[in-house]
Amino acid sequence: MNRLLTTVVGTFVESWQELRVHRGRVVLSLVGVTIAVASLAVVVGFGSLAERVTAAFNEQYGGRPATYSFNGSTTGSGSADPAGTAAVADAAALDRELRAGAERYDVRYTSEATFVQRDVQFPDGVALVQGTTVDPAYAEMHRVRLASGAWFTERDRDRLAPAIVVNRAFLERIGSPDIVTHPVVRLPGTPDVTAVVIGQVVSSEYDTDPSFYQLANSVATANAAVSPDLGAGRTFQAWVPAASGKAVAERIAADAERALGPGWTVSADRSDAAGQVDGDPLGPLRWVIAGVAVLVLVLGGLGLLNVSLVSVRQRIREIGVRRGVGATAGRIFVAVLLENVLGTLVAGGVGVMVGAALLGNDTVRGLITQGVDVGGAPFPVEAALVGVGSAVLVGALAGFLPAIVAVRVKVIDAIRY
Structure with missing residues (x-):
């Protein structure tokens, strides 16, 4: 055991000494590897x-994944009721049965997600603004992030001045x-409602139209006039x-349909992206990245x-x-092989640091993420692991053939060389 350990340590020491002796050759040979690994780390x-x-x-x-949207329809709803009270009753009944079904099957995250349009009184006049009626769980289901303020809670349903959460364009407009x-804003209607802005969501620079979220089953939604159709x-x-x-979603829908009559x-x-396409929706992107990475390597x-x-x-x-x-012969083979592996390991570390510095730059990262919070480390850990691992692999593969050549050298011919 001691002899084996001595051989292994000795081989590493020999390889490292060879790298120090031939520094010029090593630097020249590893410049390309460093660039390749840096490029690979950046690509990955x-x-x-x-x-x-x-x-x-x-x-x-x-x-x-996996989010299911439930919609219901009934023949004749609202058609003989110009005031729209039948439509309101139908919608409320559907909502009640769907919530009961979700609770029955222990579904933890549920939310209304109805797109609405409401008049909003801005300082420069009244404008029709797109909104979404949601429940508190909507933020977790849709990765909603706040730039300031707070998201809805169950207590907000009973506000006499209903709460709304707006985007940056909405806040700038007021x-x-x-x-x-x-801050408060008036929502003209029948009757008028004065809403309190409790939060601002993070939005991209391309989100230039005002929009808002309002809480389902609250004063804001109860007082909103409903169109007859x-x-x-x-x-x-x-x-x-x-x-x-x-299976769970189909059971919830079937139970609601049966209960409503x-x-x-x-x-x-x-409704999530994974359910809209066959297979992995990000599969093509992964294949392109893998192809570029292999080419660089x-x-x-x-x-x-x-x-x-x-x-x-x-x-x-x-x-x-x-x-x-x-x-x-084995000692010579391992020594030559390790020279390449140790050299490329160092080059890989340098290349990963270069890649991390580039992708860690706030300007570069902002261009890639477009302001979206993607979580995780500033530089993806998988990119660092792939960079260092590929450097070692390249060193081993590139050192294998030279190591075989070195082993096949005949002593007498080498001394005469």
Whole structure:
């Protein structure tokens, strides 16, 4: 055991000494590897960030896997009722049955997700603004992040001055007040409602139209006038396990349809991105990233292999002398192989640091993420692991052929060289 340990340590020490002696050759041979690994780390890191950004955008709009949207319709709803009271009753009944079904099947995250339009009194006049009626769980289901203020809680349903959460464009339209001052805005209607802005969501620079969220089953929604042709136009969402989600969603829809009685149709459709396409929605992106990464790695490996072969041929006399004083073929093979592995390990570390510095730059990262919070480390850990691992792999592959050449050197021919 001691002899084996001594051999292993000795081989590492020999390889490191050879690297120190041939510093010029090593630096020249590893410049290409460093560039290749830095490029690889940047490509993999960019791909990882792009995947997370794509997933974040998809989840903001469609929900997390697996989110199902429930919609119901009934024949004749509101058609003989110009005031729209039948439509309101139908929508309320549908909402009540869907919530009961979700609770029955232990679905933890549920929310209304109905798009609405309401008049808003801005300082420069009244404008029709797009809004979404939601429950508190909507923020978790759709990755909603706040720039300031707070999201809805159950207590907000009973506010006499209903709470709304707005985007940056909405807040700027009312004069960019500080959320802590509890700014108010009038929502003209029948009757008028004065709402309190309690939070501002994070929005991209391209989100230039005002929008808001209002809380379902609250004063704000109860006082809103309903169009006679609205019918049961509310949308209900549930975030269920991806494996069993379809069966659960279909049971919730079927139970609601049965409880509501004849004439009702309740559908359950998957709304998140994973349910809209066959297979992995990010699969093509992963294949493109993998192809670029392999190409970069191959180019770096070929350059190192060429330099290593030339180096071994220049060291034939040195290798022959070592063989002549007792070095075994295995020792020579491992020493030459380790020279490349240790060198590329150092080069890989430098390349990963270069890639981390580039992707860690706030400007570069902002261009990739577009302001979306993707979480995780500033530089993706997988990119660092792939960079260092590929450097070691390249060193091993590029050192294998030169090591075989070194082992096949005949002592007498080497000394004559």
